[in-house]
Amino acid sequence: MNLFDVIEELVSERGLERETLENIICEGMLAAFERKYPDAALKAEYDAKSGSVTILTEKTVVPSVKDPEKEISTKKAHTFDKKAKAGDALWVPFEEKIGRIEILRARQVIANQIRRVEASVVYDEYKDKQGEIIHGTIHKCERGGAVVKIDDQLAFLPQSNTSPADKCIVGYPIRALLKEVLVEPKNDYQLILDRASDLFLQKLVELEIPEIFEKLVEIKSIVRSPGYKTKIVVTSNDPNIDPVGTCVGVGGSRIKPILKELGSEKIDIIPWTESREMLIRQALKPAQIDRIELVEDDATARVWLGEDQRALAIGRMGQNISLASRLTGVNIQLVQKEKSDMDEPMQEPFEEQE
Numbered sequence: 014m015n016l017f018d019v020i021e022e023l024v025s026e027r028g029l030e031r032e033t034l035e036n037i038i039c040e041g042m043l044a045a046f047e048r049k050y051p052d053a054a055l056k057a058e059y060d061a062k063s064g065s066v067t068i069l070t071e072k073t074v075v076p077s078v079k080d081p082e083k084e085i086s087t088k089k090a091h092t093f094d095k096k097a098k099a100g101d102a103l104w105v106p107f108e109e110k111i112g113r114i115e116i117l118r119a120r121q122v123i124a125n126q127i128r129r130v131e132a133s134v135v136y137d138e139y140k141d142k143q144g145e146i147i148h149g150t151i152h153k154c155e156r157g158g159a160v161v162k163i164d165d166q167l168a169f170l171p172q173s174n175t176s177p178a179d180k181c182i183v184g185y186p187i188r189a190l191l192k193e194v195l196v197e198p199k200n201d202y203q204l205i206l207d208r209a210s211d212l213f214l215q216k217l218v219e220l221e222i223p224e225i226f227e228k229l230v231e232i233k234s235i236v237r238s239p240g241y242k243t244k245i246v247v248t249s250n251d252p253n254i255d256p257v258g259t260c261v262g263v264g265g266s267r268i269k270p271i272l273k274e275l276g277s278e279k280i281d282i283i284p285w286t287e288s289r290e291m292l293i294r295q296a297l298k299p300a301q302i303d304r305i306e307l308v309e310d311d312a313t314a315r316v317w318l319g320e321d322q323r324a325l326a327i328g329r330m331g332q333n334i335s336l337a338s339r340l341t342g343v344n345i346q347l348v349q350k351e352k353s354d355m356d357e358p359m360q361e362p363f364e365e366q367e
Contacts, residue, residue, distance in 0.1 A: 020064075029130055035059040037130065041123035042066045045115040046107065053082070055107060070107040074099050132197050135166060139194045139204060146216045147191050147206075154181040161187055161206060168204035175208050177240035178276025188274065190216060209239040214275075218245070221271050222260055230256045233285045236339040238332045240278055244296060244340050248285035257282050289314075289341065296337035297345070300326035313344045320349060 020034045039057035046055055046068050054071040072085040074097050085105060090097035093105050111119075149168065153160040158171040159181045170189055192207035207213055215235050224230040225247075233246040247256040260282050261268050268280060283295040290305045293314050304317040318326060326347060327334050338345045 023127070029127070029134065033130055034127070035061075037123055037126040039066055040126065041119045042068065044122045045111050045119035046109075048118055049111050049115050050107075050109060053107070053109075056104065068107040069104040071102055071104055074101045074103055129197070132203060135203050136194055136196055139166075139191065142191050143194045144212065144216075145191055146188055146213070146220055149187055149189065149206075151181060151183050151185050151187055154183060159187075160202075161189065163204065166204060167202065168206050169200075169202035170206040170208065174206065174210070175239075176275065176278060178278060179208055188217070189213065209237075211235050211237045211243075214243055214245075214271075217271055217274060218260070222267055224254065224259050229254055230259050234340055236336050238336055240276070241329060241332050242279045242281065242336060243275075244281045244283060244336050246283045246285050246292070246340065257284050283340075289343070293337065293341050293343065293345065296340045297326050297334070300333075302326075307343070311343065313346060314341070315346050315348050317348045323347060323349075 020031060020038070023029050023034055024031050036059075039059050043055060043057040046053075046057075056069050056071075058067050058069060059065075060067060072083055072090075074087055074090045075084045076087055076099055078084045078086050085103060087097065087099055090101070090103055090105075094101075094103060097103055147163055149161040149163040151159050152162040152167060158169055158173075158175070161168045161170055168189075168191075170187075174192065187208075189206035189208050190210060190213040191204060192210070193205040195203045195205065197203070214237055215232060218232065219226045222230070225232060229249070229251050231248050231250055233248050235243065235245045237243040245260070247260055249256040249259075259267070268282070272278070272280065281296075281298060283292070283298075286292055286295075289307060289311060293305055293316065294302045297316065300318060300322040302316055302318050302322075306315045306317075307313070308315060316326070325333070326337075328336075334345055334347070
């Protein structure tokens with residue numbers, strides 16, 4: 014296979030520009046010759062007809078040659094250019110050869126340049142899709158995450174960007190957020206995916222619920238504990254649209270595809286209200302709240318509830334109260350109901366864990 018066939022294959026299979034590839038190959042060959050002959054004036058030209066690269070050197074036309082490396086006789090010069098005359102500078106084929114080490118150098122330069130061009134093509138193709146949901150197929154499972162095939166590109170979904178409910182099964186379709194498009198590949202991958210962030214779920218909801226995509230219903234806030242629960246605050250920009258009912262759908266038709274995508278994760282959809290107290294009540298569901306007192310410039314909420322509601326408010330490993338605190342932006346303290354020391358918090362002030 015000559016260089017012409019190699020270039021054509023790269024053009025058709027990887028979408029690279031022919032002229033760019035020709036220049037890269039010429040640069041690689043020139044670098045190899047310049048490495049061995051650093052004092053020679055050289056340049057490289059690609060011949061598309063023969064599929065080869067010719068290395069040329071510049072020589073001065075003289076009647077009688079004294080320095081063969083820099084001069085060429087008038088008679089010999091006429092074999093390349095019949096109009097050549099003494100004193101002219103003429104580019105002629107370089108007759109010296111290079112060895113194995115220089116050839117390896119040329120291959121390295123060419124391979125590196127092609128990788129840079131390919132990276133640039135991928136970046137230009139996907140940079141505007143960053144932050145959007147994309148579809149792919151699980152291509153391979155690795156210790157650090159899953160390799161996902163998106164069209165003709167391989168993307169990486171780190172395990173740290175997945176939910177505990179996610180499973181890596183080769184051949185299965187997958188939706189993920191295109192979290193990052195790198196300028197150059199890192200560990201062989203340029204496209205980094207995510208399924209654990211708040212933004213992934215927000216974009217997923219926008220895809221499944223047209224009213225949110227069209228801004229008729231707006232997401233005011235969203236917090237998530239991947240694999241456990243998500244809380245979403247929604248409001249309607251149309252008085253005739255019920256924001257919660259729109260998101261849930263008749264018989265749960267709107268929310269079910271989202272829940273299926275998330276596996277065992279639950280979603281609480283909360284209607285927006287200007288009342289901080291009411292928002293805290295909604296955020297702590299399924300717990301039933303008796304009374305709320307906002308203190309410290311509304312930065313802390315003391316919440317009274319029955320002993321039987323305490324576990325519901327806290328949630329598994331404290332995640333429900335953690336989500337409620339993040340959602341409302343206040344530090345929530347639970348206070349036991351109907352005790353002489355009811356002003357004493359049931360637990361230490363909740364501190365959000367990163």
